[in-house]
Amino acid sequence: MAEWKSRSAYMFVKAQPDAVEALWERLRAWPHTIGAWVVTGDFDLMVWYDAKQADDMQARVGEVRGWPGVQHTASHFVHQGYKNGAWWWERPAGVWMLAREAGPMNRWRELCGWEGQVSTASTPGEWDYMSWVAGETWDKTWDHVMEAKRRGWETRTLVPMRSWWNEGVAAGWWA
Numbered sequence: 001m002a003e004w005k006s007r008s009a010y011m012f013v014k015a016q017p018d019a020v021e022a023l024w025e026r027l028r029a030w031p032h033t034i035g036a037w038v039v040t041g042d043f044d045l046m047v048w049y050d051a052k053q054a055d056d057m058q059a060r061v062g063e064v065r066g067w068p069g070v071q072h073t074a075s076h077f078v079h080q081g082y083k084n085g086a087w088w089w090e091r092p093a094g095v096w097m098l099a100r101e102a103g104p105m106n107r108w109r110e111l112c113g114w115e116g117q118v119s120t121a122s123t124p125g126e127w128d129y130m131s132w133v134a135g136e137t138w139d140k141t142w143d144h145v146m147e148a149k150r151r152g153w154e155t156r157t158l159v160p161m162r163s164w165w166n167e168g169v170a171a172g173w174w175a
Helices: 018-027 052-067 109-110 138-150
Strands: 002-005 008-015 033-039 045-050 071-078 080-084 093-100 117-122 129-135 156-158 161-165
Touching: 008 018, 008 052, 008 109, 018 033, 018 045, 018 161, 052 071, 071 161, 080 109, 093 161, 109 117, 109 129, 129 138, 138 156
Parallel strands: none
Antiparallel strands: 002 080, 008 045, 008 071, 033 045, 033 161, 080 117, 093 129, 093 156, 117 129
């Protein structure tokens, strides 16, 4: 398993309706992108990007906010992340699961130990963690999310309508 600290961030983007597709394409080409998604929920897009420090995050958020079609953003710096040996793009069905635990925040590593949990990141804010949960089928992915619920986690899922992973991170950032 790989761990990282203060190395990346997530940004949710609310876009003008006619700009979603163009912004998704632009995020895919952005040199800082680890992955980009058109998602269900309150925001239209989500991007996971490289940011080694808070100043990097602020500069990158400012850049994206200046793009035509962006209405507003919400950002979450990753305090600590944990990834099992799988790669995110290896399973055909996956969702982002936002998770919150009751009491002290001390169970986050447990999430990556379960089948289907590819990575978990501590993102203090409204939700405590974000995990990429994936399976060979959508039913299997749902079973993995339900396992978190059975173990007492409060969850919300963001289903990607479009999904793109920068597979170049396998040889670079994660090596």
